[in-house]
Amino acid sequence: MKKSNNSPDITKLSFEEALEQLEEIVSKLEDGSINLEESIAEYTRGVHLKNHCETKLKEATLKVEQITIDKDGKFSTKEFIKNS
Template sequence: MAKTAPASVKTPPGVDFEHSLDELEQLVARMEGGELSLDESLASFERGIGLFRHCQQSLQQAELRVRLLLDPDAPDSAEPFEPEL
C-alpha cells in the first residue's frame, strides 16, 4: 500500500503551479530550439499540454477562491476589488 505524505508536508498549490509553469516554459524553449527529434517533440508537446491544463485548472481554482472571498453568498456576482485612487 502506498503511503501518503502528511498534510503538513504537502506542497502548497502555488508552489505546484509555479513548478508546472516553469517546466512548461522550459519545454517551450527546448521545442523552439528546433533540435528535438519528432518523437521528442511529440512527447514534449504532450507533456506541455498536460502542464498547460494543470496551470489553467490551478488559475481557475484561484479565481473561484477570490470570488468566494469577495462575496461568499453570491460568488458569481462578485465584482473585482478596485482601489480608490
C-alpha cells in the first residue's frame, strides 16, 4: 500500500481521487492499523482532502447554478467565474 506522502499534491487531485484517498485514510484510522504518529499525519491529510472535496463540490454547484431557463423554456448558461 502506498503512503499518502507519495501522493500528488492535493490541489491537483480530482474530486474522485481525493475522495478515494480520504476513504482509505478513514479505513486506516478506524481499523487502528497505523501508529499514533502516522494517525496524526493521516488525519491531517484527511482534513486537507475533505476541504479539497468541499471546494470541488462548491465549484460544481456554482457551475450548475449558472444554467438558467428563460420564460420560453430555453436553456442558457452564464460563464462560470471561479471566486478565489
